[in-house]
Structure formats: C-alpha cells, structure tokens
Amino acid sequence: MKPLWLYLHFPHLHLDTLFKNAGSKTEAEQPLVILHGKQNQIVQFNQAAANLGINSNMGLGTAAALSQELQVIPYQYELEEKKLQEIAEHLYLVTSDISFFSPNGLLLRIHNMLSLYGGLQAYWILLKKQLHYFNISYHYATGQSPFAARMFARTARDMITEDSQQLQKALLQCQLTDSELPEKTILTLRRVGIHQLSDLLALSLKDIAKRFDIDLVTYLGRLTGEFHHPMTYFHPKSTFHQYIELLYEISHTDTLIRPIHQLLNALEHFLKVRDLLTQKIVFKFIQRDTDPLELEVGSAQGEYQAKKWSALTQLRLENLSLEAPVYGINLTTGETSIRAPEKADLFSNSQGALSYLQLISLLQAKLGQSAVKQPMLIDDFRPEIANIFHTANQQSTFSASYLQALRPAFLLPSPQPLREKAAIVNGPERISTGWWDNQLITRDYFIAHTYQGQWLWLFKTTEGKWFVHGVFS
Amino acid sequence: MNPLIEHLKNKRLIWQANQKKPCEMLNDNALTGYPELDQALQGGFPQQGVVDIDSPLGIGELRLLMPSLKARQNQTNKLLAFVATPMQINAEMLAEYGLTLEQVLVIEPSTADEALWSAEQCLKSGCCHSVLLWHKNLEIHQVKRLQLAAEKGNCIQFMFRQKHQISLSLPVPLAMKLNAKQQGVKVQITKRRGGWSADPFVVSMHTYWPELSRQHQPSNVISFPQSKVG
Numbered sequence: 001m002k003p004l005w006l007y008l009h010f011p012h013l014h015l016d017t018l019f020k021n022a023g024s025k026t027e028a029e030q031p032l033v034i035l036h037g038k039q040n041q042i043v044q045f046n047q048a049a050a051n052l053g054i055n056s057n058m059g060l061g062t063a064a065a066l067s068q069e070l071q072v073i074p075y076q077y078e079l080e081e082k083k084l085q086e087i088a089e090h091l092y093l094v095t096s097d098i099s100f101f102s103p104n105g106l107l108l109r110i111h112n113m114l115s116l117y118g119g120l121q122a123y124w125i126l127l128k129k130q131l132h133y134f135n136i137s138y139h140y141a142t143g144q145s146p147f148a149a150r151m152f153a154r155t156a157r158d159m160i161t162e163d164s165q166q167l168q169k170a171l172l173q174c175q176l177t178d179s180e181l182p183e184k185t186i187l188t189l190r191r192v193g194i195h196q197l198s199d200l201l202a203l204s205l206k207d208i209a210k211r212f213d214i215d216l217v218t219y220l221g222r223l224t225g226e227f228h229h230p231m232t233y234f235h236p237k238s239t240f241h242q243y244i245e246l247l248y249e250i251s252h253t254d255t256l257i258r259p260i261h262q263l264l265n266a267l268e269h270f271l272k273v274r275d276l277l278t279q280k281i282v283f284k285f286i287q288r289d290t291d292p293l294e295l296e297v298g299s300a301q302g303e304y305q306a307k308k309w310s311a312l313t314q315l316r317l318e319n320l321s322l323e324a325p326v327y328g329i330n331l332t333t334g335e336t337s338i339r340a341p342e343k344a345d346l347f348s349n350s351q352g353a354l355s356y357l358q359l360i361s362l363l364q365a366k367l368g369q370s371a372v373k374q375p376m377l378i379d380d381f382r383p384e385i386a387n388i389f390h391t392a393n394q395q396s397t398f399s400a401s402y403l404q405a406l407r408p409a410f411l412l413p414s415p416q417p418l419r420e421k422a423a424i425v426n427g428p429e430r431i432s433t434g435w436w437d438n439q440l441i442t443r444d445y446f447i448a449h450t451y452q453g454q455w456l457w458l459f460k461t462t463e464g465k466w467f468v469h470g471v472f473s
Numbered sequence: 474m475n476p477l478i479e480h481l482k483n484k485r486l487i488w489q490a491n492q493k494k495p496c497e498m499l500n501d502n503a504l505t506g507y508p509e510l511d512q513a514l515q516g517g518f519p520q521q522g523v524v525d526i527d528s529p530l531g532i533g534e535l536r537l538l539m540p541s542l543k544a545r546q547n548q549t550n551k552l553l554a555f556v557a558t559p560m561q562i563n564a565e566m567l568a569e570y571g572l573t574l575e576q577v578l579v580i581e582p583s584t585a586d587e588a589l590w591s592a593e594q595c596l597k598s599g600c601c602h603s604v605l606l607w608h609k610n611l612e613i614h615q616v617k618r619l620q621l622a623a624e625k626g627n628c629i630q631f632m633f634r635q636k637h638q639i640s641l642s643l644p645v646p647l648a649m650k651l652n653a654k655q656q657g658v659k660v661q662i663t664k665r666r667g668g669w670s671a672d673p674f675v676v677s678m679h680t681y682w683p684e685l686s687r688q689h690q691p692s693n694v695i696s697f698p699q700s701k702v703g
Binding site: 354355356358359360362363366367371372373374375376377383386387388389392403405406407408409410411412413425426447449452453454455456470471472473 | 529530531532533534535536552558559560561562563564565566567568569574575577578579580581582583587590591594595598599600601652653654655682684685687
C-alpha cells in the first residue's frame with residue numbers, strides 16, 4: 001500500500017477561535033487583526049480588515065493608519081496550540097494517526113484508514129463533517145509524503161486525490177518558495193539557476209549531496225517520499241480539561257452560568273463520544289488580584305449531560321460568593337467511568353424524574369454534604385454512640401447485630417435535667433458500660449409519662465439525679 | 474330511591490360525596506395498621522398527597538404512622554425521608570420497628586425555606602415513598618406546591634405542625650388533630666377528601682407498644698363499706 005498523507009492547514013486559527021467564542025454580528029463588521037507583538041507583524045485579519053487593504057506582513061503602524069476603528073488582538077501561540085489539540089481530539093473519532101504541526105497544522109496518515117471507510121472520497125466526507133463542528137476555515141491537500149501534503153495545503157491547493165501521477169504533477173508545479181527550505185538555501189539554489197522545484201527534483205540526490213548541505217538532501221528525500229519520515233502520533237487524553245478566558249470580567253455569580261454552559265457543553269461532548277460518566281467536576285474561577293476559587297460539583301450517580309450538571313452547578317453557585325471579578329474559568333473532571341444503561345421499571349405506573357443517587361446529589365449540592373445523612377447503628381449500649389449518621393451514599397461498614405428493646409424516636413442533643421412531674425411506666429433498665437474508653441456511664445433508664453401526655457425517656461444517675469434523654473414520639 | 478336519581482346515577486351524572494377516584498379505591502394496602510383509624514379513614518392513608526398532622530411532640534404521633542411506613546417500605550425499595558426533625562432521630566427505634574436503615578434519609582436543612590425545598594425535591598423525585606416534614610409556618614401556596622410534588626412523585630407527605638401554629642385550613646386531602654391519651658392517641662379527623670369529619674376517637678397502641686400505653690385500670694380504691702362506718 002502506498003503511503004498517503006492528508007494535511008490540514010488552519011490559516012486563521014486564532015481569529016476563528018475568538019470568533020466562535022464571541023459569536024456576535026458586530027465582530028464581522030469591525031476590522032480585526034491579530035498582531036504578532038515581537039515581530040510587529042500582522043499575522044491574521046478578518047474580512048472587514050482585508051476590505052480596508054490590510055494584508056499580512058504589515059506593521060501595526062501601517063494597519064492603524066488604514067483604519068481608526070481597527071481592533072488589535074495580540075497573537076497567542078498557546079491559544080492556537082490548544083485549539084489544535086481540541087481539533088485533533090475531535091478528529092480522533094474518525095481517524096487514528098494524527099500528528100501535530102504546531103501551531104496551525106495537522107497531519108493525518110490516511111492510507112491505513114481508507115479500507116475502513118471504503119475509499120478516499122467517503123473518508124473525506126466524514127472528515128469534513130467532523131471539521132464542520134468547529135466552524136473554522138482550513139486548507140487541505142493529500143500528498144505522498146508528509147512534506148508534500150503540507151506544502152500543497154499551505155499553498156491552498158485544496159485537493160483530495162490518491163492518483164500518484166496527479167500528485168507528482170502538482171509537486172513539479174511548485175515554486176521553491178512554497179517549500180520550507182530556508183531562504184538562504186533558496187538563494188544559493190537560485191544562483192546556480194534552479195528556480196522551480198521541478199529543476200531541483202530533476203537532479204539526482206547524489207549530485208545534490210555533493211554540492212549542498214545534508215539538510216537539503218534530507219528535505220528533498222522526505223518530500224519525494226524516498227526517505228522515511230518519523231512521526232509522533234497524538235494520543236487523546238482520558239480526562240477533560242478546558243479553560244476559557246472571558247471577554248469581560250464577571251463579578252456576579254448569576255452571569256457566570258453562561259460561560260459555564262459553554263464549558264459544560266464541551267464536557268458533554270467529550271463524555272458522550274467516549275460513553276463515559278463523571279462523578280465530579282471541578283471549576284476553577286481565576287479571579288483578579290486574588291487566588292483562584294475552586295468549586296467542586298459532585299453527582300453521586302455520575303452524569304454526562306450538560307443539562308444535569310448545569311442544574312447542580314447552579315445550586316452550588318447560589319451559595320458561592322466571589323471575592324473579586326472572574327476573568328477565566330477552568331473546568332476539569334474527576335475520575336470517569338463507563339456509562340451503564342439505566343434500569344427503569346417499564347411497568348410501574350408513575351416514574352419519577354430522578355434516581356436515588358441523583359436526588360442525593362441534588363440535595364447535597366444545595367444544602368451541603370453534611371446536611372444529607374443516612375442513619376447507621378453500631379453495637380453499643382450507649383445511645384449516643386450506637387447512633388451514627390454518615391453522609392449519604394457512602395458505603396458503610398457499620399452494622400448492628402443486636403437491637404435493644406424499646407428506644408425513643410428522638411434523642412435530645414444532650415441529656416437535660418428533668419423539670420416536670422412524670423409517672424414512671426416502665427423500668428429500670430440499667431446501662432453501665434464504657435469503662436474501656438473513658439466514657440463510663442452508669443444509668444438507670446425509665447420510661448415516663450408526663451401529665452401533658454408526653455412519653456419521655458429518663459435516666460437516673462448513680463448520684464440520684466434525673467435527666468431527660470429522649471422523647472417517644 | 475327516586476328512579477330519576479337512580480337513572481342519573483347510573484349514567485354517572487351525579488357525583489356523590491362518598492365517591493372516590495378509582496385509583497384511591499384500590500389502596501387496600503395503605504392500611505394504617507390501627508383498626509380504629511382504618512375505619513375512620515375508610516381504608517387507610519391516601520396513597521399520595523399531603524397529610525397534615527396537628528400534634529404536640531412526644532405523644533405517639535410518629536408511632537401512629539410506623540405500621541403504614543413499614544408497609545410502604547416493604548412494598549417498594551424506595552426511600553423514607555425525614556426532613557427537619559425537631560431533635561435527632563434515633564436510628565435504634567427505626568431499626569427496632571423493622572425499617573431498613575439503608576432506605577432512610579435524614580435531611581437537616583439550616584432554614585425553613587430549605588426544608589420546604591428539600592421536601593419538595595424528595596416528593597417529586599419519585600424515589601421516596603414517604604416524606605416526613607416538621608415545619609412551623611406553612612402557607613397555602615406552599616402546601617399546594619407540596620401536594621403537586623407528591624402527586625408527581627407518587628409519594629405521601631406527613632406534615633407535623635403544632636397547635637399554636639395552625640391558623641387556617643390547608644388544602645390537603647387529609648388533616649388530623651392528635652391529642653394525648655393514656656392508651657394511645659386521640660384522633661380527630663378535621664378534614665378528609667370525600668368524607669366528613671367524625672367525632673374524635675381513641676387509637677389504642679397496646680398491640681404494638683404495650684409498654685407505651687396505659688390501660689384503663691379499674692380503680693383499686695375500694696370504698697369502705699358504709700355499714701362498717703363506725
């Protein structure tokens with residue numbers, strides 16, 4: 001099988017990323033340029049800026065002279081790189097071997113994918129559909145070597161073919177400047193009368209090696225596919241991690257929910273295509289002048305849907321107070337698990353909207369972890385110790401094998417002195433225990449009936465003092 | 474009976490106050506466990522909805538519900554939720570009566586509003602069979618909301634209030650007033666959908682809790698025979 005490569009070149013990746021985030025119409029009308037700060041060079045610009053006559057390689061001064069409404073955004077290498085990563089993750093759903101050409105190119109090894117998708121055209125249609133999700137502009141080309149595909153794509157050939165003659169013809173049409181050779185080498189080649197790439201390819205590699213340096217030989221060998229070109233391929237991450245920078249600072253928690261929605265939608269997409277659930281998501285709000293604020297949102301059952309997560313997040317946000325305006329939000333997930341189908345009874349007449357774990361997550365999100373409890377019993381005679389309340393939905397190892405007879409429904413937080421008249425109905429029951437852990441009690445418990453009709457649980461200490469410990473309800 | 478009325482009745486054009494919805498007729502398994510109460514309620518607690526209980530604390534109001542709570546728990550594997558209990562609930566008592574503690578949820582909200590919110594969420598979630606709420610100031614619209622939530626989740630809510638907090642009649646299918654009595658509790662049904670409030674009656678708890686009910690003991694004071702009065 002002949003190797004075949006596909007290169008995707010994103011000429012306006014920075015601009016497209018910002019556009020998608022903003023997404024308003026006014027942006028399209030306003031001239032917008034991305035300026036490389038160090039080189040003082042405009043690297044990307046939108047249509048409105050192009051209409052004004054702005055082109056790349058212009059300095060800021062020239063561009064600003066052309067329009068006073070020009071909006072200038074500093075170029076960020078990291079932003080493009082991150083976006084590229086995102087695109088690669090998405091493309092990984094349909095293609096296996098992806099290699100990065102940072103900051104604005106992706107190389108795909110496609111010859112091994114063609115038999116899966118039944119031909120190049122079918123594969124390309126599928127890939128185009130994946131790219132459509134991002135709504136960005138791109139150029140593409142296939143080639144018999146990585147460098148050839150890259151060169152075609154960067155010169156906007158936009159061709160998809162596996163015909164080797166056609167590809168060879170396209171290669172011969174290229175200029176030397178289209179290639180990635182350093183300018184110095186191009187100049188040296190010009191001096192000996194080589195202007196076209198075809199001139200250079202007409203020579204044998206041996207002859208070139210005699211006259212020129214090894215870099216040129218390597219490049220040409222890789223371009224024609226004679227030399228092996230080693231590649232490192234992309235592996236998708238197993239956890240979700242996304243950061244968005246807000247276009248303006250937010251100091252109210254109500255307004256935070258909009259950008260959070262955007263993050264949660266991305267999370268849903270990430271989890272859905274992997275058929276995963278996550279039980280915890282962590283927001284990090286980057287605040288101006290203060291430390292970042294972390295917000296953990298948990299769901300005991302595990303969710304992937306943005307709708308469910310947003311409801312839980314909203315409840316948590318109600319209790320959150322911001323110390324300073326937020327300018328960036330980071331979202332990461334905790335551990336993920338494979339989604340299992342929900343088993344619901346088809347025949348039960350009324351079906352609730354939530355499952356047990358969802359209900360607990362919902363309550364915990366609003367009231368706090370400690371407010372939702374599950375009672376447990378351990379083997380102890382002391383009522384204060386026998387009762388254990390642990391946070392709901394934690395697997396507990398406690399269990400009591402032995403139950404005492406006749407205990408009240410409610411226990412007072414601490415025993416209170418008896419202050420009213422009561423008639424003893426049942427008792428005594430002596431509890432004398434705890435000598436091993438320094439909480440020794442010796443009490444005689446009675447059940448008493450007051451004149452108001454209340455049933456109390458009383459005890460008498462060894463000193464003869466009476467206390468109320470519980471109420472039979 | 475007047476043949477005209479009979480005719481109308483056969484055509485289902487007359488509604489009689491003792492008629493119930495078909496779904497409510499089927500609730501033979503919602504028995505309260507106390508024959509006196511079952512009789513007064515004509516079958517037992519409703520399957521769903523809000524039950525308003527006006528009772529002082531500690532007279533046996535929870536014990537009155539225990540048999541039906543246990544029956545409901547045995548039927549389903551749903552949860553029993555305690556919301557805003559006046560004191561710490563004692564798990565020993567629940568276990569002693571045979572409730573499965575894994576199916577018990579204790580919610581301790583910090584404010585009254587949060588208590589209502591939690592109760593509503595539990596009711597409409599569809600994963601609780603009963604919700605017990607202790608609340609002080611309930612308003613009509615709040616009760617209506619709880620009633621709708623209970624119907625949605627097919628859940629019953631018992632609402633405990635104390636006497637001095639009650640000012641107006643709430644839109645609930647069943648309202649009861651409890652008073653202390655030595656043998657058990659004295660129940661007065663103040664409101665019941667499709668029924669009339671009857672005279673108060675005493676529910677004896679002797680069968681379930683012999684230790685917590687005092688039978689009327691015949692007075693052991695024997696009058697001194699008049700003839701021997703010297």
